[in-house]
Amino acid sequence: MTTQVEEVRLRLPHIELAAHLYGPEDGRPVIALHGWLDNAASFARLAPRLQGVRIVALDFAGHGHSDHRAPGSDYALWAYAHDVLTVAEQFGWQRFSLLGHSMGAITAVLLAGAMPERIERLALIDGLLPYTAEAEQAPSKLGEALRAKLALANKRKPVYSEMGRAVKARMKGVGAVSYEAAQLLAARGLMPVPGGYTWRTDARLTLPSPLRLSQAQALAFVQALACPVSLVLAEQGMLLAQPALRELLETLPFTIHRLPGGHHLHLDDEVGAQRVADCFNPFLGSP
Template sequence: MRVSSVTEVRLNLPHIELAAHLFGPEDGLPVIALHGWLDNANSFARLAPRLKGLRVLALDMAGHGHSGHRPLGAGYALWDYAHDVLHVAEQMGWQRFALLGHSMGAIVSVVLAGAMPERVTHLALIDGVIPPTAEHENAAERMGMALQAQLDLQGKRKPVYGSIDQAVQVRMKGLVAVSREAAELLAERGLMPVPGGYTWRTDSRLTLPSPLRLSSEQALSFARRVSCPAHLVVAADGMLGKHPELLERLPFSREQLPGGHHLHLNDEEGAALVADCFNRFFAIP
């Protein structure tokens, strides 16, 4: 299934220009959809058209897809994405809005909904929930590794693929494997032509390690401060299923569905299951 009615939009924020896809009726419930790491707005190409009564703005997050990259010297911290979302909401005229997030986008959603609970009406999460955590004893070592990685990145170049199909095949076998159809959708929005073939539009700085990580209690504090209805879809073969102890500590309702980490994008069946789940969630008064 391809998107039947979607509008391409550009959002000129004070500090960056972002691209997005807009789905659903103009009078629908405002929803800002945030994709996962190294993905783009096409992550929601199968899911968003199935959601009822929602005005879904699926962003290319900064550094991804057709959106701008952050200036030299800047980075891609989770709270910087949350800042972007607030500016997007201002431009759309949405004082209050729902968040729909997958993976990294789900983490950003929880950070924002916990930090500013008065702004968020619903929190719909797909196989992602809190920021990655680390023990405080390793903070200095992690900072050093991150600083060195920033220096080393200057001499690196992105891989160039001879054809779109070659890039799609590599994406299928990435850190998180996806179906061919999912890889094609992500490549459709994520690749750009360069001399010798194609490369990904994504900012190379997105691959850098985080210089700082929160403790478990700090990360969970965001989830605990969420005040709106929140529902988490756990992929049976995804990432969160490996952490049952974390799931038990979350104050959100949750549902496990068959499929991998990209279950909402990999095939029509997965998209339909996730849509059914969230249509029921958003329909609750």
């Protein structure tokens, strides 16, 4: 499906982010948030099918064409939430909806739970809660993160002699994707280097988290949600593979859609994108 998309750069006070804009300028405001190691192209098939909305599909910091965070900074979920708020401020949006996939969905939940007065609706795709850790795990988790941070200087990104090799590698990455989906993500996520191509993503994105929320803390954000939530679950995705999460979903006042497909069902093919759009169109476009 072809559509008009506008490439923009957003100069925020603390960082410059890239984004794709879709839809009419007077459409209902939506900020779209992609998953870990993906980019704004994650919504290339879905966004054109969403009606009556103005979508700002971000490249998260460190991803795609957005700037990397400053030396010494990290990529905590709450830092992404601050970025999203700052983007909304730049567009003059006091109230807006969030469309999130995977890590983007998790970020959306944290932001909506923390600042319910700003978020109108949540449209989530196969993502809800961050990975958690309990108090007794904190020392080992911090030690793991510090060791990985020290070792990062000696690691090098892979270099692919041709783009097709990178596409095939992405197919097998986190949340395996179709060849067509990998092409879309790679076209935006690769950059030329001597010897071929490598990923634009900041290498620090692969570091383990030094601190994680506890299960109780993560659930508190879900329980603090005050807006309508529509959640798409992929039958072969990540959420339905977690029994505890399936039990939690039965207790939440969400509108839940179970659709065939994998974790990137909104991007893998045109059929999946249309199915997700059919779920979200009456939700995001309604008053």
